[in-house]
Amino acid sequence: MTDLRNARMSRVQFFRMMGGLAVAAAATACSTRPDTAATTGGPSATTELKFVGVADQKAPMDSLLAAYQQAKPSVRINASFAPTDQVQTSVRTQLGAGNSPDLHVVYPGSGSAMSMTQIGQAGLLADLSAQPWTRTIPAGFKPAFQLDGKTYIYSAGSSVIGAIYNKKAFEKAKVAAPPTTWTEFLAVCDKLKKAGITPIALGAQTPWVTQLITYALVPSTVYAKDPTFDDKQSAGQATFAGSGWRQAMEMYLELQKRGFFNDKPNGTTFEQQISMVATGKAAMAIQVSAVLPDFRKAASAADDLSMFPVPGADDAASVWIPAGVVVGLGASAKGKNVEEAKAFIDFLGKQESINAWAKAIAAIPLTQDASSTIDPAVESFLPFTKDRAVPFMDQRWPNAEVQPVHFAVVQELLAGKATIDEALKKMDEAYQK
Amino acid sequence: MTPTTTATSRPAATRRPGRRRSFSITTPSWLFAAPALLVYALVVLYPAISGVFYAFTDWSGIGEDMSFVGLANFRTLLGDEQAMGSIGNTLLLTLAIVAVQNGIGLLLALGVHAKLRSRALLRVIFFAPVVVSPVMVAFLWKYIYNPDPSAGLNGLLGLDVNWLGDPSVALWSVAGMVVWQYAGYSMVIFLAGLEGVPKELHEAAMIDGAGTFQRFRYVTWPLLAPALTINMMLSTIGGLKLFDQIFATTNGGPGYATETLSTVLYKQAFVFGKFGYSTAIALVLALFVAAVSLVQVYYLRSREVTA
Numbered sequence A: 001m002t003d004l005r006n007a008r009m010s011r012v013q014f015f016r017m018m019g020g021l022a023v024a025a026a027a028t029a030c031s032t033r034p035d036t037a038a039t040t041g042g043p044s045a046t047t048e049l050k051f052v053g054v055a056d057q058k059a060p061m062d063s064l065l066a067a068y069q070q071a072k073p074s075v076r077i078n079a080s081f082a083p084t085d086q087v088q089t090s091v092r093t094q095l096g097a098g099n100s101p102d103l104h105v106v107y108p109g110s111g112s113a114m115s116m117t118q119i120g121q122a123g124l125l126a127d128l129s130a131q132p133w134t135r136t137i138p139a140g141f142k143p144a145f146q147l148d149g150k151t152y153i154y155s156a157g158s159s160v161i162g163a164i165y166n167k168k169a170f171e172k173a174k175v176a177a178p179p180t181t182w183t184e185f186l187a188v189c190d191k192l193k194k195a196g197i198t199p200i201a202l203g204a205q206t207p208w209v210t211q212l213i214t215y216a217l218v219p220s221t222v223y224a225k226d227p228t229f230d231d232k233q234s235a236g237q238a239t240f241a242g243s244g245w246r247q248a249m250e251m252y253l254e255l256q257k258r259g260f261f262n263d264k265p266n267g268t269t270f271e272q273q274i275s276m277v278a279t280g281k282a283a284m285a286i287q288v289s290a291v292l293p294d295f296r297k298a299a300s301a302a303d304d305l306s307m308f309p310v311p312g313a314d315d316a317a318s319v320w321i322p323a324g325v326v327v328g329l330g331a332s333a334k335g336k337n338v339e340e341a342k343a344f345i346d347f348l349g350k351q352e353s354i355n356a357w358a359k360a361i362a363a364i365p366l367t368q369d370a371s372s373t374i375d376p377a378v379e380s381f382l383p384f385t386k387d388r389a390v391p392f393m394d395q396r397w398p399n400a401e402v403q404p405v406h407f408a409v410v411q412e413l414l415a416g417k418a419t420i421d422e423a424l425k426k427m428d429e430a431y432q433k
Numbered sequence B: 001m002t003p004t005t006t007a008t009s010r011p012a013a014t015r016r017p018g019r020r021r022s023f024s025i026t027t028p029s030w031l032f033a034a035p036a037l038l039v040y041a042l043v044v045l046y047p048a049i050s051g052v053f054y055a056f057t058d059w060s061g062i063g064e065d066m067s068f069v070g071l072a073n074f075r076t077l078l079g080d081e082q083a084m085g086s087i088g089n090t091l092l093l094t095l096a097i098v099a100v101q102n103g104i105g106l107l108l109a110l111g112v113h114a115k116l117r118s119r120a121l122l123r124v125i126f127f128a129p130v131v132v133s134p135v136m137v138a139f140l141w142k143y144i145y146n147p148d149p150s151a152g153l154n155g156l157l158g159l160d161v162n163w164l165g166d167p168s169v170a171l172w173s174v175a176g177m178v179v180w181q182y183a184g185y186s187m188v189i190f191l192a193g194l195e196g197v198p199k200e201l202h203e204a205a206m207i208d209g210a211g212t213f214q215r216f217r218y219v220t221w222p223l224l225a226p227a228l229t230i231n232m233m234l235s236t237i238g239g240l241k242l243f244d245q246i247f248a249t250t251n252g253g254p255g256y257a258t259e260t261l262s263t264v265l266y267k268q269a270f271v272f273g274k275f276g277y278s279t280a281i282a283l284v285l286a287l288f289v290a291a292v293s294l295v296q297v298y299y300l301r302s303r304e305v306t307a
Helices: A011-030 A055-071 A084-097 A116-121 A132-136 A139-145 A167-172 A182-194 A207-223 A229-234 A245-257 A270-278 A289-298 A338-348 A351-360 A376-385 A402-414 A420-431 B030-054 B072-079 B081-113 B119-131 B134-144 B152-157 B167-195 B199-207 B212-223 B225-240 B244-249 B261-270 B275-302
Strands: A047-054 A075-082 A103-106 A157-166 A198-200 A282-288 A305-308 A321-325 A328-331
Touching (some): A047 A084, A055 A289, A075 A084, A075 A338, A116 A328, A139 A321, A157 A167, A157 A351, A182 A198, A207 A270, A245 A402, A270 A282, A270 A289, A328 A338, B081 B119, B081 B225, B134 B152, B167 B225, B244 B261
Parallel strands (some): A047 A075
Antiparallel strands (some): A103 A328, A157 A305
């Protein structure tokens, strides 16, 4: 057997060998098919569009992509989905590097780094204003969809924040009906606790979950008293510290003080929160209706779960609810296939697409016709949507810093490491940046 | 016949004019490194130098709007309560990781250096976590750190600790997770150092009447100095720029309890949309890591001895 270590090689042999390896490597590299190249023209040619969405969008997109494929076989859409943090990082990086996907997730309003306002201002979103569906956007939702009068985001409708509850747990504690005032809500929690059931599951280790209780209460403690609060805050005439935000934080902590949350909420994740309510170990979770399908999947029967508005006031007529535009998508203005990407959004804007999307995530459709369905679990919110509902608070915040500060201060409050004064001061400072 | 000369190189005068130096496959030219250097320059150096440029701008990370803002980002950093707080967390975390990881790594190395039957298997077991992705380790430890008294580490030890949810515990929980993963890495480096300690020195010390501890203190420990230098430097750098494990477990929380410079700069870039400010923090972090590493190497090298 040849001893390789002692083998001798001439310079010519060495370079021949290296040259051969280099040619082989180059040939291999050149034979790799580019994965997102658009190939249009010719009878069998297809245009490939790349879509990067957030995980919540997978269910509706899967069915709508299949429908679009049938309607327009010449266009193929490669879709990928990732959780919020990851998608924000990857899409922003692609946007910054100038190779953004043709279609990508966009958050309504202005309070996120991936929001319609921030990306639209950078000139990276295609104008969708000419599409017919944009003319039906309700006036109250326009700030979430539009920048300087132009529409840059598609969204299928709105979701609400309320209490997802386990009917069996309520029955076990002999709670006859969901509460309609704050006092009743506290009484129900007390009844559940006495029945050995955790009244409210809170997965505050997952940052975005921390905000939902304040979001559920603030419409009643702030906007019911002053519907123009956002405008005043924007003009510097109102602050978090000097508003009903303080009352909402006090109510949040009252729930903790009375022992209505699960043990160690800061160490509990969103997934654990789902499991607790789905299995009846906990009775409620204050959540956004878009995640109701996740709770249903974890429950033994989907009908075990329903929702009701969290009553943030003692007068039922003063209870307001948060109803925000659900996360949507936009077309890249800098992509190679802008028109094809816009055509897909136009397809999503058709009433049957809106209905299908809204149904998949238990949302209230943006526009409704005879074939529109509304999930029975959110029907109790419908009386509020006309004149006692406000968009999710962050959709009107001026920068992307306020929301993460809100997450952090709620965790600090729950851990007893901050006071409400300190928390609201930090939020005001972030708002003013 | 006994050779009268042992010279093997040909005298220069006998070389034919114009003939180049003979080629040796074992000492290749620096040119062979050119492809790798080119890739390194494109993938590492170019972005790093670009980062220095962006640190003096107000770029949001997207779009083309960008202005030169001089030292404004660095002045903001000095007044940034969150960033300054994260420096304290970063230093505490690094100190804990450096001390415990290297302590455990040394003990493991001494253990598997002994004449045990199962030492090869033990070495593999202790090193195994190193090859797992840090994010996978973080997800695994999220289950281990379950706050339920009957689950995970709490259930195993009969404790009731809110590992990742209590601000006064979370930082140390993260440190524990990192130590679990990388103690095996320190072990391997110490093990290499231990293999290099000559047996003769131990034999001589034994003849002089030295016990086990004295042999470790006066023979093994001084000769492990090079391994210690490498371990200290690597664990310090790793601790100062720790990101993945924090991002996947606490995301800097609860509140700001586990926020480090790396998580702050990530959030500034990708959550707050302040790419210019974020690169300024990254630049300060890089300079800080380089300075700490240089001082550390300089100090530790000065106490190294050779057998």
